[in-house]
Amino acid sequence: MxxxxxxxxxxxxxxxxxxxxxxxxxxxxxxxxDGLARMLMWRWLWWIGCPWLLLTIVAVEAGWIDQAAHPLLMLGIAMVAAPLVMLLQDLQxxxxxxxxxxxxxxxxxxxxxxxxxxxxxxxxxxxxxxxxxxxxxxxxxxxxxxxxxxxxxxxxxxxxxxxxxxxxxxxxxxxxxxxxxxxxxxxxxxxxxxxxxxx
Structure with missing residues (x-):
């Protein structure tokens, strides 16, 4: 180190x-x-973000949501991407x-x-x-x-x-x-x- x-x-x-x-x-x-340690510290966002994204996609395909689809998808993507963004910042x-x-x-x-x-x-x-x-x-x-x-x-x-x-x-x-x-x-x-x- x-x-x-x-x-x-x-x-x-x-x-x-x-x-x-x-x-x-x-x-x-x-x-x-230690970017890996920080990423794993925030891995709980994946536990929320991945099911969130999956449920949002299912809801869009089923036609359950319309205008709310975009912000819900963006929120799910943000939760999944956040630990990876932190890793990239630590590398810099x-x-x-x-x-x-x-x-x-x-x-x-x-x-x-x-x-x-x-x-x-x-x-x-x-x-x-x-x-x-x-x-x-x-x-x-x-x-x-x-x-x-x-x-x-x-x-x-x-x-x-x-x-x-x-x-x-x-x-x-x-x-x-x-x-x-x-x-x-x-x-x-x-x-x-x-x-x-x-x-």
């Missing part, structure tokens, strides 16, 4: 990362959300922990976005929410807008659906304490701003 998976979106994510890094900024860890998402901040980069749907949280602006205590299958949410800030895809309904913000969230919490805590080079030497070999741009 410490590297960008090779997909159709990897090159765009690497370019955005290189542009987002400041001069001399050192990447301690980089990784992506990159998380970074540097010696200065945590970043969430996205190239999803043609929009390049960079969201950053300086280490000094993070909550005093980082929170981990286990979601099963070895994945969890690592929340490191609060009071954020709930409109963000990286924020829950209470305004807690952070890395969503990451593997080994407890290890990432340790890395983030060490980064904030300024002890990353000593505590995590094997993770300190990531690209710096200059090195990443020349990669």
């Amino acid at each position: 410490d590297e960008i998976r090779d997909t159709l979106f990897s090159a765009g994510l690497r370019r955005l990362r290189d542009e987002a890094l400041q001069d001399g900024e050192r990447v301690i860890w980089q990784g992506q959300p 998402t990159l998380y970074l922990i540097t010696d200065r901040r945590a970043l969430i980069l996205r190239t999803a749907w043609g929009r390049r976005t960079v969201s950053q949280t300086p280490l000094e602006a993070m909550d005093a205590v980082f929170e981990i929410l286990d979601i099963g299958r070895g994945a969890g949410h690592l929340n490191f800030a609060s009071g954020r807008s709930t409109r963000s895809p990286d924020t829950d309904y209470t305004g807690r913000y952070g890395f969503r659906c990451v593997r080994d969230a407890s290890r990432l919490r340790d890395i983030l805590e060490a980064a904030r304490a300024g002890g990353t080079r000593r505590s995590y030497p094997e993770k300190a070999a990531g690209p710096t701003g200059a090195a990443a741009r020349n990669a």
Whole structure:
């Protein structure tokens, strides 16, 4: 999970990362959300959406519904497609922990976005929410807008659906304490701003 998976979106994510890094900024860890874990977390939409679609199609064929057919079909399609859309978004998402901040980069749907949280602006205590299958949410800030895809309904913000969230919490805590080079030497070999741009 410490590297960008090779997909159709990897090159765009690497370019955005290189542009987002400041001069001399050192990447301690980089990784992506566990898209499969997130998709399975929302699989209940399939349990509702598939029967919904089937019943709607049967009702249309039988002539039971007329004007309501289109919105009912669209709702069923949306429920079935939602977990797959989330997977595609996760494939276009990159998380970074540097010696200065945590970043969430996205190239999803043609929009390049960079969201950053300086280490000094993070909550005093980082929170981990286990979601099963070895994945969890690592929340490191609060009071954020709930409109963000990286924020829950209470305004807690952070890395969503990451593997080994407890290890990432340790890395983030060490980064904030300024002890990353000593505590995590094997993770300190990531690209710096200059090195990443020349990669």
